[in-house]
Amino acid sequence: MRGVRAFIITALCLGALPARAQAPTVLDCTGPFAKQANLAAAEKAFGAENVRRGEIYVGEGATETGTLVFADDPKRRIEILWHDTDRQRRPALIRVGDGSEWRVASPGGQTIAIGAPLAEVEKLNGKPFTLSGFSWDYGGYVTDWKKGKLTSPPSGCHFGIRFEPDPKASEKAQNSASGDTEFSSASTAMRAVRPFVSQITLGWAE
Structure with missing residues (x-):
């Protein structure tokens, strides 16, 4: 656990x-x-x-x-x-998570809200990043900011984002962006499902 x-x-x-x-x-x-x-x-x-x-x-x-x-x-x-x-x-x-109206401070000095589209987060990061495929318990989490602006945590704490695919995306498109593997945010598969921010986390290491 x-x-x-x-x-x-x-x-x-x-x-x-x-x-x-x-x-x-x-x-x-x-x-x-x-x-x-x-x-x-x-x-x-x-x-x-x-x-x-x-x-x-x-x-x-x-x-x-x-x-x-x-x-x-x-x-x-x-x-x-x-x-x-x-x-x-x-x-x-x-x-x-889903439905929240809180905005969360990002390492880049901006704030991010639940529902923000993938392109907005990529812009704040200043470059593409890596996230896990969808449709499993750890699906949609950003795994590597690729040394972008969102890499350095605010106040020294951890900063994390999880995405969900647009439910209106086709089944074929969602299947192409799913599974226990990593995707670039700039990949065709990710763009096709129009992901949005569904969870934002902050935290401290022990």
Whole structure:
């Protein structure tokens, strides 16, 4: 199970809030997600009533216990896994996914949102990158930024993106961009399925 978490971290990585919650407008590896942050920091930023313990899916049918922020609101939901799970401190992975309205700081100094098209991310990186084929548990993760602008992590933390193919793409096109293999973002197979960002992760190494 730790191997599953390591893969996700490496392949990196709004609505009104209560007045007392000083929530960020863009997620990055500072404040409640700094390297030494803990549960109390998340509760202070987002409101204790909006933060709870829960199970987080990590792939291959497995889950790990972590912290959920706005658990029942897809637009604001944030998932956190900790290096110290019992004490809920030192974030290993911070993740937002489908439906999220959060923007996430990128190493290139820009922000990226869920739903961003492949071409936009490639432009921010300044060059093509490599991602895994679709239709398996680790499908769509960026595996190598090829020394582009998105290589250097913000604040020293990990940064990762996962893509999904456009569901309107033909079955033949999706099959051509699927499987346990790597593709260039500039490849004909990838372009044909019009991928978009479906998950963004930040996180810290142990």
